[in-house]
């Protein structure tokens with residue numbers, strides 16, 4: 001079932017918004033003109049990523065400084081798991097996820 005998150009017209013570079021869907025905290029971002037959806041929880045120790053810094057396409061968690069490459073979500077520190085990324089679905093003028 002399609003669960004809408006945002007209207008496409010509201011998405012632009014630098015967009016960042018959190019959503020709670022089915023008990024999960026999600027973070028919708030636009031990075032390099034590409035909408036990305038990820039879990040709003042750092043895979044290192046669970047810090048929220050809504051306040052992470054973004055330099056180019058590298059997201060840096062503010063708690064311990066681990067960096068993740070976007071859009072893949074790959075951790076740039078080998079011992080850390082990658083970000084949990086979710087597929088986005090488009091439905092007319094909205095973007096969302098399948099739940």
Ligand code: FES
Pocket residue numbers: 042043044045046047061062063064065066
């Ligand atoms: S909780 Fe994100 S780097 Fe440690």
